[in-house]
Amino acid sequence: MPGVKWIVQPSQMFEMVTIAGQQNAEAVALSIARAYAPEIQQWLQANAPWSDRTGEARRGLTTEIEYVVGQVVRIWLNHGVWYGVYLEFAHAGRYQLLSPALDYFIPKIMADLQAELRLGALSAAVGRDVNASR
Numbered sequence: 265m266p267g268v269k270w271i272v273q274p275s276q277m278f279e280m281v282t283i284a285g286q287q288n289a290e291a292v293a294l295s296i297a298r299a300y301a302p303e304i305q306q307w308l309q310a311n312a313p314w315s316d317r318t319g320e321a322r323r324g325l326t327t328e329i330e331y332v333v334g335q336v337v338r339i340w341l342n343h344g345v346w347y348g349v350y351l352e353f354a355h356a357g358r359y360q361l362l363s364p365a366l367d368y369f370i371p372k373i374m375a376d377l378q379a380e381l382r383l384g385a386l387s388a389a390v391g392r393d394v395n396a397s398r
Contacts (some may be wrong), residue, residue: 289381292380301339304328307368308327308361313361321344323344324343326342327342339368341362349385351354
């Protein structure tokens with residue numbers, strides 16, 4: 265009776281599956297960040313609580329995606345003017361914008377991340393594309 269011939273050793277298989285799962289999670293996170301960044305920027309510019317004098321502060325509100333492979337996917341929310349810090353922290357937060365943006369978007373982003381990662385795990389478990397039925 266012939267023995268089992270492993271193409272990939274079982275000890276290596278766990279590492280390969282772990283790496284594949286991490287890469288999938290990173291791809292999902294990056295995709296969600298790319299989808300939300302323009303929406304967040306538009307929301308920032310539409311919901312700035314101050315009255316414009318020059319429009320520079322509103323135009324300077326931007327988002328930027330940072331991606332470091334294997335480490336982080338981050339959406340930066342930026343004030344493009346030097347006095348952005350004063351808009352956030354002076355006057356008892358009357359002109360604060362970044363914190364309300366985080367309060368609004370973080371639950372949405374986290375729900376999307378959880379849903380996509382759960383669907384990805386489910387589709388891998390059943391061997392088909394779960395997203396096709398959405």
